Amino acid sequence: METRRILMRSLVVVVIASVIWTIADAEMVYSCCTQVSTAKLKEPIIGYRMQEKSLPCVKAIIFHTARGDFCSDWKQQWVQRKVLQLIKAQRNKRHATTTNIIH
Numbered sequence: 001m002e003t004r005r006i007l008m009r010s011l012v013v014v015v016i017a018s019v020i021w022t023i024a025d026a027e028m029v030y031s032c033c034t035q036v037s038t039a040k041l042k043e044p045i046i047g048y049r050m051q052e053k054s055l056p057c058v059k060a061i062i063f064h065t066a067r068g069d070f071c072s073d074w075k076q077q078w079v080q081r082k083v084l085q086l087i088k089a090q091r092n093k094r095h096a097t098t099t100n101i102i103h
Helices: 002-026 077-102
Strands: 045-051 060-065 068-072
Touching: 045 077, 060 077
Parallel strands: none
Antiparallel strands: 045 060, 060 068
């Protein structure tokens, strides 16, 4: 009888925990790109980051501008060119800093 009561209490605890976990997951807020734009940005891009696909988030390049972040389609040629420009600029900046430290 006592074992049955302990088993029932354990079952109730598991059910309640499952419900709480499901509700918490349903209320989770995602701060990622769930869709992307193919439009070319006209304002200066000051940085970027890559976002991998992890639903509901999609694969994207997120460009940082003074106005905020923009989700861009990573397949667009202009996006790929801009990322390469930013990578080269960052390398040149690092190289210039290293050269200044050595001299």
